[in-house]
Amino acid sequence: MKLHKYASCLALAAISAAMVSCDNDFDRPPVIVPEATYEVNTAISEFKEMFWEVTQSNSSYKTIPVNENGDSIILGGRVISSDEDGNVYQHIYFRDETGALDIRVHGYDLYESYPMGQEVRINVTGLLVGSYGKQMQLGVLYNNGVGGMEPEEFKVRAQRNGLPSLTDAEPYAVTLTDLAGWTNDKAKLIAWQCQLVKIENVSFEGGGTLLWTDKPGETGTSTRYLKDAAGNSIEVRTSNKCTFSSEVLPKGTGTAVAILGFYNNKWQLTFMDPESGCIDGFEFVSTPETPENPDTPSTGEIIYSALAEDAASVDWTYEGNSVEGVEAIWSWKEYSGKHYLNASAYVGGKAYASTAYAYSPVIDLTSKKSAKMSFDHAAKFQTTLRTLCCAVVREEGASSWTELTIPSWPEPGNWSFASSGSIDLSAYAGKKIRVGVKYGSSAEGADTWEVKNLKISE
Structure with missing residues (x-):
């Protein structure tokens, strides 16, 4: 170490x-x-x-x-x-x-x-x-x-x-598989919350291409993700004002050493610095690299668009859209002539626990070699937003959703829309899919989430 x-x-x-x-x-x-x-x-x-x-x-x-x-x-x-x-x-x-x-x-x-x-x-x-x-x-x-x-x-x-x-003050070894099974285990939470840990054989999503933060030098924090070979992942939270905020995420697979936190029922990591926190296999680069091109170069063609702010209605479907105390979680709303998809389970000064989806009609990617999705979103009050809400996708005919990482979140404190960043859908190229957004809330937090201008491009 x-x-x-x-x-x-x-x-x-x-x-x-x-x-x-x-x-x-x-x-x-x-x-x-x-x-x-x-x-x-x-x-x-x-x-x-x-x-x-x-x-x-x-x-x-x-x-x-x-x-x-x-x-x-x-x-x-x-x-x-x-x-x-x-x-x-x-x-x-x-x-x-x-x-x-x-x-x-x-x-x-x-x-x-x-x-x-x-x-x-x-x-x-x-x-x-x-x-x-x-x-x-x-x-x-x-x-x-x-x-x-x-x-x-x-x-x-x-x-x-x-x-x-x-x-x-050596770190204690743990795996992402371990952590996935401990989120509701009181004894494990008591023992592992706030520990200095090391996690072997993990890699950063966007390693070598993304910076540690979205807005270096500005107020706020940014989220990145570490993942293992089994597909488990954990949030990495980094201050936009820390000394390494503008450095490139290390690439490759190695051992991560960081403080293990627990925020709204999800584990997350805080690195003290890259050199002591990313060891035994990680490679450092000074400037972001260009991601490898797919077999067929991307044309940038818009394959599908929805949730346009000038649309009076949308053809999306809602699932699980009501719980006791909340009549409609997702709805298509209008403010000052502009429209957006709105979700909230906060009614009458009370937060309600919920899980609800809003999703598209079937989208045909059978002739595509690659695909990516993005949208604009806003949320002034953020308690459970980043831990319980996400983008989702599923193949035509499937009943369960696959959750997708949203690379970038809007800053809390106002209703300013920000881009979600590019969400990779290349694993679904050659297939027919539905995409959507999942809203989650709990009794501790039920934020209002606004989404508009969704696009899928090649």
């Missing part, structure tokens, strides 16, 4: 300590080895179990009390994250032998004081425990939720103990 940026700092600290201990004639300040006075009295898994129900609602939080003996709750472990490259931003992840936690700190360059491998002991009594997308996190009150405490407060609460040890 390459962690050279962090390892070099720790090596210098260790060398300095050794030189001070064997030769006092040098005119240099002594290396002070921190020694914590706190005694850990609660395991991370025990703590998570105590407050698990609080995390099952994104809007709830609780002040951490003293323990049954009247003492402050003291957690301890090794730091397993670094904010040096800005992708792990204002968070510190730490773990003990039983689990890992995310603690919010409203500061910068936290890695300088709390590097990877540093043992810390933290007094958490008086902090808030809550969740972001059902991932437990600790912090203070901010905008009626859990936010980051000031570094000065964290310094008082968090005592360092000894010098950092990277050998105590």
Whole structure:
């Protein structure tokens, strides 16, 4: 595992300590080895179990009390994250032998004081425990939720103990198949949420051709995907403002090392930096490569178009379009003379759980060598949108849908339409298909999703 940026700092600290201990004639300040006075009295898994129900609602939080003996709750472990490259931003992840936690700190360059491998002991009594997308996190009150405490407060609460040890911050091995079976397993969620993990034999969708982010330097995050040979995939979330936002995704197959998060019932990865996170087989390129051409060059011909904003009606079919409390999830709507396909399961101030599809008539690709689809979409409020909604396709006569990755999502906060990016349908060239969009929601989130101007081209 390459962690050279962090390892070099720790090596210098260790060398300095050794030189001070064997030769006092040098005119240099002594290396002070921190020694914590706190005694850990609660395991991370025990703590998570105590407050698990609080995390099952994104809007709830609780002040951490003293323990049954009247003492402050003291957690301890090794730091397993670094904010040096800005992708792990204002968070510190730490773990003990039983689990890992995310603690919010409203500061910068936290890695300088709390590097990877540093043992810390933290007094958490008086902090808030809550969740972001059902991932437990600790912090203070901010905008009626859990936010980051000031570094000065964290310094008082968090005592360092000894010098950092990277050998105590090695990633734990896991597979995408494992993760696929753990999304509803409480014990596994407690143990693996927020862990530093390594996943072998995976590759990036768009490796060598896409950048890490869609809009480098801008506010927001972008989603990419890692996949394995069995077809399992996991989201990769990257800040548009991190130092590697404009770099090209590594190509090839290798081992991924990243923080494992859990957002709205889906696992996702956060890389600290490409060099330490993409190892053992990945190849780095400096400029995006042009994707390989199919056997027959693409003509760019429009094969099918639908959901035009100037259309008064559409010939699409809705499936599963109502649930108790929601009369119609999908509908064709008009606003200021422009039309769009609209989906929502939020009625009367309440979010309802649903799964509904809107899909096209049969589209003939029997004479085509390749195909790709795109559309425009918008969503102001995004809670479960990116995890429960997607594009879908199925062959004529089939009853089940295949879910397709949407490369690009609109920025939350407004109703501005953005392109979905190109969705590859080449696996269906030579066949007859239907395409559509799947809307999903839960009691925790039922966003409004707007879709228009869908096109399939060769």
